[in-house]
Amino acid sequence: MRIVEEAVRTVRPPSAAREAAGAGAAVAAVLIAGALRVLTLDRSGASSAAPATSVLAGADQTLYQALLVSVDAIFGLRRRTGAWPEVAALAREELPPFAPALLPREARGLDWKRRADGASADYAGLDSTGRRTAFLLRLSEKSTAGLDQSSPARAARAGPRLAAEVWILKGGRALPGAFPAAEGWYQLVALDGETGPSGPR
Amino acid sequence: MTKMRWLASLFAAAALASFSAAGSQAHPLRIGVTLNPYYSWVANVGGSAVTVVPVVPSGADPHSYQPRPEDLAALTSLDAVVMNGLGHDAFLEPMLEAAGKSDLRRLDLNRGVPLLPGASSGANSHSFLSVLAASQQVQTLAKELASLDPQDARLFEENARAYTKRLRHLLAEALARLEGLDLSAVRIATVHDGYAYLFSDLGLTVRAVVQPRHGLEPSARQLADTIERIRAARVNVLFTEMALDHRTVEAIERETGCRLFRLTHMAGGDDTADRFERDTKANLEAIVAGVTAAAGRR
Numbered sequence: 001m002r003i004v005e006e007a008v009r010t011v012r013p014p015s016a017a018r019e020a021a022g023a024g025a026a027v028a029a030v031l032i033a034g035a036l037r038v039l040t041l042d043r044s045g046a047s048s049a050a051p052a053t054s055v056l057a058g059a060d061q062t063l064y065q066a067l068l069v070s071v072d073a074i075f076g077l078r079r080r081t082g083a084w085p086e087v088a089a090l091a092r093e094e095l096p097p098f099a100p101a102l103l104p105r106e107a108r109g110l111d112w113k114r115r116a117d118g119a120s121a122d123y124a125g126l127d128s129t130g131r132r133t134a135f136l137l138r139l140s141e142k143s144t145a146g147l148d149q150s151s152p153a154r155a156a157r158a159g160p161r162l163a164a165e166v167w168i169l170k171g172g173r174a175l176p177g178a179f180p181a182a183e184g185w186y187q188l189v190a191l192d193g194e195t196g197p198s199g200p201r
Numbered sequence: 202m203t204k205m206r207w208l209a210s211l212f213a214a215a216a217l218a219s220f221s222a223a224g225s226q227a228h229p230l231r232i233g234v235t236l237n238p239y240y241s242w243v244a245n246v247g248g249s250a251v252t253v254v255p256v257v258p259s260g261a262d263p264h265s266y267q268p269r270p271e272d273l274a275a276l277t278s279l280d281a282v283v284m285n286g287l288g289h290d291a292f293l294e295p296m297l298e299a300a301g302k303s304d305l306r307r308l309d310l311n312r313g314v315p316l317l318p319g320a321s322s323g324a325n326s327h328s329f330l331s332v333l334a335a336s337q338q339v340q341t342l343a344k345e346l347a348s349l350d351p352q353d354a355r356l357f358e359e360n361a362r363a364y365t366k367r368l369r370h371l372l373a374e375a376l377a378r379l380e381g382l383d384l385s386a387v388r389i390a391t392v393h394d395g396y397a398y399l400f401s402d403l404g405l406t407v408r409a410v411v412q413p414r415h416g417l418e419p420s421a422r423q424l425a426d427t428i429e430r431i432r433a434a435r436v437n438v439l440f441t442e443m444a445l446d447h448r449t450v451e452a453i454e455r456e457t458g459c460r461l462f463r464l465t466h467m468a469g470g471d472d473t474a475d476r477f478e479r480d481t482k483a484n485l486e487a488i489v490a491g492v493t494a495a496a497g498r499r
Binding site for chain 2 (some may be wrong): 056058061068073095101105106
């Protein structure tokens with residue numbers, strides 16, 4: 001038998017694709033990663049021989065996982081009602097992180113806001129204290145023009161192409177604009193409804 | 202691999218006898234599963250539109266599983282197979298190769314899941330033990346099944362929605378019972394790193410992982426070493442596995458003063474639609490009981 005007290009943590013640099021978001025974002029990424037007890041960061045995607053592990057730990061990991069659970073439910077409600085659901089509606093659906101009862105104490109307390117604009121919507125968990133990690137879930141319906149409409153994956157998905165991104169910012173107090181990286185936010189993952197996720201797990 | 206080639210030759214005869222309709226895409230879909238939780242997920246999401254086919258025979262432990270010719274034959278009838286892809290079902294790829302089904306569609310449910318690190322190296326493959334990670338994987342499963350059977354896409358989506366809601370209710374119940382406890386002095390250890398995902402759902406930190414080789418009882422020397430390390434880590438609650446011998450449990454409790462509670466790894470045993478919910482409920486109840494006991498013993 002053996003005891004493992006703590007896993008070894010290493011930081012790997014972001015990929016060139018993320019670096020394209022700007023040098024400022026890259027610096028912010030390193031700072032945030034350190035503050036969040038970075039584990040490993042592998043941008044090589046799902047085909048990697050050694051799958052990447054989450055960059056987060058503790059309550060931040062729980063919130064990140066919860067946001068990913070909420071993505072399909074939000075798109076489902078959007079499809080059924082024609083509108084991006086309000087935060088209160090997501091809480092009534094008992095969806096974490098919008099329903100506090102589905103979160104451990106440490107993960108509660110962020111102020112969840114929605115900003116909808118046509119084909120896209122932001123759901124942000126903001127931190128009024130400036131001490132915690134703020135989260136942004138950015139959802140959008142994208143044009144399917146240019147996609148092979150006869151492919152099995154497309155045939156199974158009537159309607160627009162769906163995309164989701166999760167961003168974080170230590171101490172984020174306000175919703176970011178169109179370019180979160182320019183405001184110091186760090187992208188954890190980009191999910192494409194047609195092709196699956198890119199970025200770290 | 203030598204054994205796998207030998208099995209492949211045996212399989213050829215078995216396949217001819219057993220599966221004249223091999224590779225059929227006929228409705229309902231035939232979906233293979235490598236682990237017990239995946240059986241429950243596919244059964245609940247797929248409903249009447251899917252036939253679930255365990256790749257590992259019911260009752261076998263995937264950690265020590267050795268394929269038989271009839272197991273390879275069963276692969277030929279599948280439309281797709283749900284896989285872990287993180288090492289928990291490493292037996293699958295050699296089986297597919299031996300069965301001539303290397304091109305079978307794999308449904309990798311861990312794709313997109315924020316994985317935790319394993320105790321030694323790489324990613325922790327036990328994401329299926331977490332309610333939240335399981336919910337994400339069930340939703341991925343619904344989309345994958347929809348791409349195989351677009352006609353039933355709405356059924357899969359609705360089933361996944363109802364199923365994940367039931368799973369979340371289990372989590373909410375456990376969280377409510379932890380509410381109000383002072384967890385500041387609770388120091389948790391597990392015998393296996395796989396439970397980290399479930400503890401994360403509950404906002405609990407695992408301080409130490411005491412990890413014997415899965416399914417094996419520790420030797421006297423290993424047990425003594427474990428006891429010493431539990432003392433050093435000042436752990437006051439240890440979550441062990443169902444299979445651990447009661448004499449080992451009693452020795453650890455006696456020597457360390459640390460209470461032991463049992464969790465299930467969900468590996469091996471029967472494949473049923475409700476098993477994942479039952480096992481998850483049992484795991485959550487054990488964790489709540491253990492943490493409550495540790496919090497009250499400060």
